[in-house]
Amino acid sequence: MLTDELVLALRNQIRSQLDFSGAVTDEELTQSVEQTVFDYCNKGHPLTAAEKVQLVRRLFHSFRGLDILQPLMDDPTVTEIMINHHGEIFIERSGTMTQLPAAFESKERLEDLIQAVVAGVNRVVNESSPIVDARLRDGSRVHVVLPPVALRGPAMTIRKFPERPMTMDLLVEAGALTAEAASFLQQLTAAQYNIFISGGTGTGKTTFLNALSQFIPADERVVTIEDSAELQIRSVANLVSLETRNANTEGKGEITVRDLIRASLRMRPNRIIVGEVRGAESLDMLQAMNTGHSGSMSTGHSNSARDMMARLETMALGAADLPVQVIRQQIVSALDIVIHLSRFRDRTRRVTEIAEITGIDGGEIELRPLFRFEEEGEKDSKVLGALKRTVHSLLHRDKLQMAGLTLEGDRYGDTGECQESRENQERRENKESRESQEYREGRANAAC
Structure with missing residues (x-):
């Protein structure tokens, strides 16, 4: 034993x-x-x-290596390792969370391991700076929290990534989305639509972004910006990967996502990919997308595609004292498509909505669902259902036309155009009619 x-x-x-x-x-x-x-x-x-x-x-x-964690790192079925303190380790395997019977021999041994990990990527973590994001040599993401913030002792979370990047074909095979939706997104990516991926924690946003990036044409120049490098883009040769840097012990030398976004604009990129936006950098991302960098992508945390729009507003408002309508106009001008991912009760991760950002209606950002997940019951503890097409045309087609592409199954402009599209058009026409009537009545009252 x-x-x-x-x-x-x-x-x-x-x-x-x-x-x-x-x-x-x-x-x-x-x-x-x-x-x-x-x-x-x-x-x-x-x-x-x-x-x-x-x-x-x-x-x-x-x-x-990583002491008792090394066998877990070598096990491809383990997707996440959670160390609450040196004597308590949990792992996630195939979506199920279990406690590991083994533990670190002491708090000092865990602290030594943490220092070795963060030093390997030129990061610093100590009592004065007790929170840090880092990565391992295989690309796995590491998050560390030390006392006094962590009350029970050093805590570390490792999010593992597969050696072979997930492809869209594998995601289709796993049931994360349909082949029709994957083909649709491939065309939009090639046509340089700006795409934003939203979802909760652990829903697979980075994995999906990796898969989507494989549709980027190989002759383009791409700049990726991340807190800790996770993206694995292998289909583009002309690639620059940028990573933030924490401040040193004197509080100097910090390089933020905002700094990197501004620096990337001078690198002549075709596309800019921001791994995740959490705060003020969202405004810089939107401005970059509005300055000719079509085809850019990013991710963010939210409960739905519509909630993501509200979160982007809040984050951008924290960066500049601008009217909310100006921020909303920035979002509408910058983003074309929102993809929302969810984690279901059977622990599967799926695309639940693909929506087009069509404009501003009544002062609010208007989303037009193109695909939506429809649940069809449950069998053997597995959620049944599929991502189904809700409309058969895009309203904003200029990028498709410039790229010389045609969407499969597109019925724009013929008698088969979706009912929802006609209802939107009628709603706008009625609104314009009401506004025109109110304007005429106002002119008449002024004349009296």
Whole structure:
């Protein structure tokens, strides 16, 4: 039985044998670990071959890897690792959350691991700056919170990403959206429509953005901007990836998303991809989309596509003291399409709405749903349903025409045009008629 006490004792023994005054190669470390395990077995502690291999790996990773987390990092079925404190670790595997029986030997060991992780990406985390976002070499996202903010001790959350980026075909195969919707989004991406992806935490926004980016033409120049680099865009050769930087111990040297967006405008990008907007940088993103960078993309947290519009308004208002109508006009001018993702009770992640931003009606941003998820019941604890087309045409078609593209199944302008489109047109005509009548009555009253 491989206990934490055994690993700690052997680890201390190995540490005492190694000369850390110089560089210790992986081969030298492996030899020392194997010899220590063999000596332990020869002293009356027999282990099976599998247990020996497991013990050697655990000891090696305690020096070079992520200690007890390394097997979890190597397990492709584990998608998230949540460390509440050194003695409590939870993992998410296939959408189900369970507690890991193992734990770190001490709070100090977890703190050492955290410092090694953040130092690897030139970040700093300490009592004066107790919150940090970082990443591992494989691209996994790491979020760390230290005391005094974390009351029970250091807390770390690791969001793993697959070695092979998720493609739109795999998302269709998994039931996240239909083949028709995927083809529709492929055409819009190629035609340089500005797309915003919204959803709650853990709904797969970054994964979907990765998949969508594969439709970007290979001859374009793309600049990505993120807090901690997660995007894996491999279909574009002319790619610049930018990452924010925290302030140093003196409170200087911070580089924010806003700074990077402004810098990216001087890099001659065709498209700008902002990994996620959370605050004032949303206004810079909207302005960048309004300055000729068509085809740009970003993500944000919200409960629905309409809620995302309200959140963008709030975030942009925090950046500048502008009238809300000016902000709404910025949003309408910048964004073309909103895609909303949701996580269902059966732990599946799906696209629940694709909507077109058509303009401002009655002072409010008007959304026109193009696809909407329709639930059809439940079977064997699985939610049944599919993403269904609600209208068969886009109102704003100028980018499609400039790109020389035609949407599959598009019925714009013929007798098959959707009922909703006609209702929108009638509503606008009635509104214009009322306004015209009120204007005439006002002129008549003034003449009297």
